[in-house]
Amino acid sequence: MKKRKVRPQAWIALIVVILLFIAAAFFIILNKKPALSIEFKENKTTIEYGTADVKAESLVASFNADEVIYPEIDTLKVGPQKIEFVLKSKDKEKKVEYTVEIKDTQNPQITMRQETVEISVGQSYDFAANVESASDAVDGALPFKADPSKDEVNYYTASSNADLTKVGEYTVNVEAVDQNGNHATASYTLKVVESDQMTNGSNGNIEPTYINGILIVNKKYGIPADFGGYNEEASTALETLQAGANAAGYDIPLISGWRSYDYQVGLYNAYVETDGQEAADRYSARPGFSEHQTGLCFDIGAVDDNYGTTPEGKWLAAHAHEYGFIIRYPEGKEAITGYMYEPWHVRYVGIDAATEIYNSQTTLEEYLGVSG
Ligand SMILES: [Zn+2]
CATH class of the missing domain: 3.30.1380.10 (Muramoyl-pentapeptide Carboxypeptidase; domain 2)
Incomplete structure (x- = not known):
């Protein structure tokens, strides 16, 4: 049986073809990008209500994409907020949803006009008159409410068990609740004195x-x-x-x-x-x-x-x-x-x-x- 002789040219051609295959495979593997993806720093981020300039970029740990379109965050809306990141590559686009929680945890601030108010005995007095402001840094000024029901929010009250017909020193309690239920209390002293014992004048609260x-x-x-x-x-x-x-x-x-x-x-x-x-x-x-x-x-x-x-x-x-x-x-x-x-x-x-x-x-x- 005659041994068939393979010609050297054929061997070379085969090796070239194999090398081309290997090169093509490497080319494809090297050029194959991983899928579009984004990693966040936290599973869910809580943001203080009203915080200015919170950028969605700051929530991201890393991403795989040619371009990311970042969503806006509305910090003036309390509660969970779904935001959407758009990841883009040459021919692909992927939307990724993320939830931020907008919370208002700041207590309102109560400012008194005076630490102690002095009125003459028998004079009527509006306990709220000494409250210069009850306001929340983000909610603004809270309105006065004479008698809020328990489940209400966004108000301040001023109350006292003072007996204005009797000389004495009383405490007036001021309570403020913002629209998200954050709570603050403060108090001032109300001195009821004989009118000729007054040291500060009328405090401007007497009716003509x-x-x-x-x-x-x-x-x-x-x-x-x-x-x-x-x-x-x-x-x-x-x-x-x-x-x-x-x-x-x-x-x-x-x-x-x-x-x-x-x-x-x-x-x-x-x-x-x-x-x-x-x-x-x-x-x-x-x-x-x-x-x-x-x-x-x-x-x-x-x-x-x-x-x-x-x-x-x-x-x-x-x-x-x-x-x-x-x-x-x-x-x-x-x-x-x-x-x-x-x-x-x-x-x-x-x-x-x-x-x-x-x-x-x-x-x-x-x-x-x-x-x-
Ligand atoms: Zn005069």
Whole structure:
């Protein structure tokens, strides 16, 4: 049997073909990309409500893709939030869903205007008035609710077992709950004192008192901090009075008219510092108890104890009522009005009342039947 001889060329061709196969296989394996995939740092991520600029990129540990399109995260929506990552390669696209949990865990903040509030006994007081703000960094200001039911959220309350008809020191509790149920409490002290024992003035929380249409402001009857202002009617009456004085040959200049609550705070505190509280209370009103805040009274002529003995002062005492004014703190009436004699301080009450008070030589307190 003749042995068939394989030619060397054929061997070489076979080896070349095998090598080409191997090379092709390597080429395919090396060029074959792994499937599109993404790995996250956590299984589920919790994000604080309202956090600004939270990027979906920050949730990703690694990925296999030519391109990733990242979703937006809405941190102003509380609860689980499904977001979708899009992975892309040349000819493939894959969507991967992921869940973030938006949580609001921040407690609201309660800010008081003052640590201690002082009111006079018998005065009504709104416990919430001392709350400057109850707000959440993300929810904003919480509304006041007088009486929320238990399962409600997004409010603040102020409550106390204070008996405002009795002198004492009480605690007012303020509670705030944001819209996600986060909770905060705070408290302040409410001091109920005799009105002549008040150290801070009225705190601006007293309602004005009118008797027969006439506003009474003295050490017992206060006015709110934002009450009063320039008074047109009283100011016009003053100009008429000054013109009347001029016609009689006198000059009665205006020294001080309307003064704001805040101005009175500074004035009273300065007097207390200089003369002590007891002395200051004889001639200066505590904030919220100053007639000057009403715009209805004026210091005119000269702030001088002897002004009443001068020709101008005498003319003023005799004629003020003709223009609707009274000498508000007459001589010898300190026990009634609460203030020393002030011949320069006139109060506008209208011509009828002023004339009656002048003729009866009484005080506004006596005329209205109230104490000072
Ligand atoms: Zn005055």
